[in-house]
Amino acid sequence: MAEHNVCVELVRERQKCTFEVQELIHLIDGGITATEERREVENVVCTDPRIKDVVPEEYLSHKERYENAIRKNCILQEILKKYTEKRTWDNFRPSNKYRISSGVVKDISPFMLHTGMFIPTLVNQSDDEQKAKWVPKAMSMEIIGTYAQTELGHGSFIRGLETTATYDPNTEEFVLNTPNLTSYKWWPGGLAHTANHCIVVAQLYSKGQHYGVHPFFVQIRDIETHVPLPGIKVGEIGPKLGFQTANNGFLGFENFRIPRRNMLMKNAQVLKDGTYIKSKNDKLTYGTMVFVRVIILFDLAFELSRAATIAVRYSAVRHQSQLKANEPELQIIDYVTQQHKLFIGVSTSHVFRVVGLWLWNTYVKVNADIGKGNMDQLPELHALACCLKAVCSRDAAARVEEFRLACGGHGFMTSSNLPIINGIVSASITYEGEFSVLMLQTARFLMKAWNGVLARKTLTPTVSYLSKFSNSDRVQWANTTAGIISGFQAAAAGKTKEAYAAIQSYLKPGTDYEDAWNSASVQLVSASEAHCRAILCEISWSEMQRLSKTVSPNLGKVLLELAELYLTYWSLEKRGDLLMYTTISTADIAKLQARYEELLALIRPNAVGIVDGFDIRDEILNSTLGAYDGRVYERLMEEAKKSPLNAEPVNESFHKYIKPLMLKAKL
Ligand SMILES: CCC/C=C/C(=O)SCCNC(=O)CCNC(=O)[C@H](O)C(C)(C)COP(=O)([O-])OP(=O)([O-])OC[C@H]1O[C@@H](n2cnc3c(N)ncnc32)[C@H](O)[C@@H]1OP(=O)([O-])[O-]
Numbered sequence: 001m002a003e004h005n006v007c008v009e010l011v012r013e014r015q016k017c018t019f020e021v022q023e024l025i026h027l028i029d030g031g032i033t034a035t036e037e038r039r040e041v042e043n044v045v046c047t048d049p050r051i052k053d054v055v056p057e058e059y060l061s062h063k064e065r066y067e068n069a070i071r072k073n074c075i076l077q078e079i080l081k082k083y084t085e086k087r088t089w090d091n092f093r094p095s096n097k098y099r100i101s102s103g104v105v106k107d108i109s110p111f112m113l114h115t116g117m118f119i120p121t122l123v124n125q126s127d128d129e130q131k132a133k134w135v136p137k138a139m140s141m142e143i144i145g146t147y148a149q150t151e152l153g154h155g156s157f158i159r160g161l162e163t164t165a166t167y168d169p170n171t172e173e174f175v176l177n178t179p180n181l182t183s184y185k186w187w188p189g190g191l192a193h194t195a196n197h198c199i200v201v202a203q204l205y206s207k208g209q210h211y212g213v214h215p216f217f218v219q220i221r222d223i224e225t226h227v228p229l230p231g232i233k234v235g236e237i238g239p240k241l242g243f244q245t246a247n248n249g250f251l252g253f254e255n256f257r258i259p260r261r262n263m264l265m266k267n268a269q270v271l272k273d274g275t276y277i278k279s280k281n282d283k284l285t286y287g288t289m290v291f292v293r294v295i296i297l298f299d300l301a302f303e304l305s306r307a308a309t310i311a312v313r314y315s316a317v318r319h320q321s322q323l324k325a326n327e328p329e330l331q332i333i334d335y336v337t338q339q340h341k342l343f344i345g346v347s348t349s350h351v352f353r354v355v356g357l358w359l360w361n362t363y364v365k366v367n368a369d370i371g372k373g374n375m376d377q378l379p380e381l382h383a384l385a386c387c388l389k390a391v392c393s394r395d396a397a398a399r400v401e402e403f404r405l406a407c408g409g410h411g412f413m414t415s416s417n418l419p420i421i422n423g424i425v426s427a428s429i430t431y432e433g434e435f436s437v438l439m440l441q442t443a444r445f446l447m448k449a450w451n452g453v454l455a456r457k458t459l460t461p462t463v464s465y466l467s468k469f470s471n472s473d474r475v476q477w478a479n480t481t482a483g484i485i486s487g488f489q490a491a492a493a494g495k496t497k498e499a500y501a502a503i504q505s506y507l508k509p510g511t512d513y514e515d516a517w518n519s520a521s522v523q524l525v526s527a528s529e530a531h532c533r534a535i536l537c538e539i540s541w542s543e544m545q546r547l548s549k550t551v552s553p554n555l556g557k558v559l560l561e562l563a564e565l566y567l568t569y570w571s572l573e574k575r576g577d578l579l580m581y582t583t584i585s586t587a588d589i590a591k592l593q594a595r596y597e598e599l600l601a602l603i604r605p606n607a608v609g610i611v612d613g614f615d616i617r618d619e620i621l622n623s624t625l626g627a628y629d630g631r632v633y634e635r636l637m638e639e640a641k642k643s644p645l646n647a648e649p650v651n652e653s654f655h656k657y658i659k660p661l662m663l664k665a666k667l
């Protein structure tokens with residue numbers, strides 16, 4: 001980046017920085033080589049002239065926008081081939097390399113579900129023979145797929161799906177049907193006009209018996225002509241709050257036949273004669289969702305880092321109002337209320353990344369155990385993935401909205417990119433398991449764990465703290481990071497105990513457990529949230545502490561400040577809980593508040609350096625407000641001039657409508 005074009009405010013901010021930004025970049029990427037590899041890919045893609053839009057995508061019609069997204073994503077796939085030649089799914093791990101997609105289209109890629117869910121499902125749910133047949137074709141994009149589970153009538157309640165796959169032993173085929181309107185698949189990304197294959201989750205019937213939902217590999221369009229195959233009704237579901245280029249679709253089947261071996265058979269099988277062989281655990285069918293819930297934490301960390309970069313750089317460039325008479329207007333980043341809006345979002349991005357890595361490692365370990373036939377840790381992984389996905393997506397959406405508000409009016413401009421990021425992040429609260437639904441899954445686990453506490457059993461690692469805080473005494477508070485973590489655990493234990501007690505109190509004679517559960521469900525969600533916050537605080541603090549020891553003292557100090565800010569911010573937010581479940585006093589809270597303000601001041605001089613550490617190229621930020629050089633006003637005007645309305649000084653609607661209206665007014 002040419003430093004001479006950079007605005008004076010950002011030059012000054014960068015001079016103030018107390019740590020080596022490159023070191024932070026390498027830490028986030030996972031090493032120097034990873035940074036170099038990522039930058040190489042980004043450089044090749046972002047400098048390809050075919051990728052640059054002449055007309056910004058938001059001015060295109062819905063149809064043009066999709067076509068443009070497809071054109072550019074095909075170029076991306078072509079370029080990426082060179083870099084992913086040696087890649088097999090076995091060596092997959094979350095990486096910053098994949099964020100290049102945001103440098104190609106501002107909104108979501110129509111191929112997102114192909115890589116994000118179609119391939120992972122083929123890899124994790126097919127038997128070896130199926131894998132060998134399908135995975136290479138999917139990896140090379142010889143076939144393009146999606147994941148079709150949700151229907152018009154059911155999304156959360158998977159057992160309620162209505163699409164049927166009925167086995168016909170005479171032809172050794174499954175017959176797929178969507179018997180009514182509500183059984184139409186609805187939502188899958190890329191399903192409408194992009195994919196020629198999909199994983200269809202359908203109710204399995206064989207020999208007159210119903211065996212629940214199972215995944216099937218289904219070709220829906222002709223490979224050559226792309227025309228939907230006979231018996232397939234497919235189309236697009238229309239514009240949404242975001243995800244405009246994701247090509248979400250609907251899909252119906254009318255006696256559509258697929259070979260028996262198109263049922264994904266790693267876990268359960270249907271033999272030629274229709275005999276059903278049960279899976280070791282029927283929840284393994286839900287495996288792709290667990291995988292994606294884990295990966296979502298990295299996506300959220302990335303989207304937060306984009307929004308943070310935009311809002312922090314803009315706040316350093318923007319001047320507004322005088323703090324003291326006769327003095328220049330302040331950079332808005334110097335208002336402490338602005339720092340309060342910004343820095344927690346910056347720190348949250350780091351927290352999600354490090355907790356995401358911890359969750360990923362847990363996922364890999366549990367999956368390896370499952371491979372050896374040991375399912376013991378699956379419930380704990382499921383409970384963790386559910387609450388972390390739910391809480392982190394909701395927090396990320398709140399932080400992105402705060403970043404948008406922190407940019408005042410300009411944050412409302414599409415050209416700031418904050419509205420598009422907002423759409424992307426808010427969708428994640430709903431997809432892959434809706435917030436409350438997932439929180440209640442974790443609550444189920446917590447209720448079982450509380451039964452374990454009462455029976456004095458040894459609990460699994462992530463809930464073992466419940467035993468420690470099982471009595472009614474308020475926990476001794478200490479104004480230290482260890483004290484804060486312990487306070488959050490005490491709150492989680494207290495809320496778990498109360499939700500458990502609430503269920504018991506609703507369980508009067510004649511009341512079903514399910515009704516009592518429903519009556520207590522607000523408290524159950526609250527217990528899940530508290531449990532999740534305890535995990536976020538404990539894991540992020542221990543991980544950031546560990547990382548701080550692997551870097552230079554200057555960077556280590558910054559990492560710890562960010563981690564402590566996160567803990568302190570949430571202690572203040574949740575002071576009510578802490579007052580209920582610990583001995584925290586108003587004087588302790590005042591000390592926390594003072595420390596929080598101290599941390600804002602400590603982070604302030606490094607704020608621009610810290611977001612530079614996310615190392616997000618301008619083409620990936622896509623923002624008039626957040627570019628590296630800080631030329632905010634020039635960019636806003638340049639982008640405004642691209643409005644098609646500015647192509648002519650007088651729009652024809654004046655002569656057609658406004659002038660006649662004015663003339664009529666004269667009469
Ligand atoms: C880019 C955008 C892409 C988006 C894509 C999508 O959105 S794709 C679409 C994404 N769609 C969604 O995400 C839909 C969200 N909905 C769901 O995932 C499920 O319907 C459900 C989990 C809510 C309920 O399922 P259910 O009615 O079958 O279950 P139940 O409540 O009766 O519990 C029975 C037992 O099973 C356990 N268990 C459950 N799941 C798992 C698991 N994954 N692993 C392990 N275990 C699991 C549970 O803990 C319980 O154990 P317990 O306590 O008895 O020991």
Ligand SMILES: Cc1cc2nc3c(=O)[nH]c(=O)nc-3n(C[C@H](O)[C@H](O)[C@H](O)COP(=O)(O)OP(=O)(O)OC[C@H]3O[C@@H](n4cnc5c(N)ncnc54)[C@H](O)[C@@H]3O)c2cc1C
Nearest residue numbers: 147148149150154155156187188189427431432433434436
């Ligand atoms: C942008 C986007 C992309 C998507 N992509 C895909 C895709 O590629 N493939 C795919 O298959 N699906 C996809 N989906 C669908 C998505 O997975 C579902 O929308 C999601 O799982 C929620 O289900 P639902 O829409 O049926 O909501 P509902 O379940 O109808 O939720 C409505 C309300 O009911 C409440 N509710 C429901 N059940 C319970 C309960 N048991 N207890 C308490 N409250 C409850 C919810 O909390 C919510 O407040 C996508 C959705 C979006 C928004």
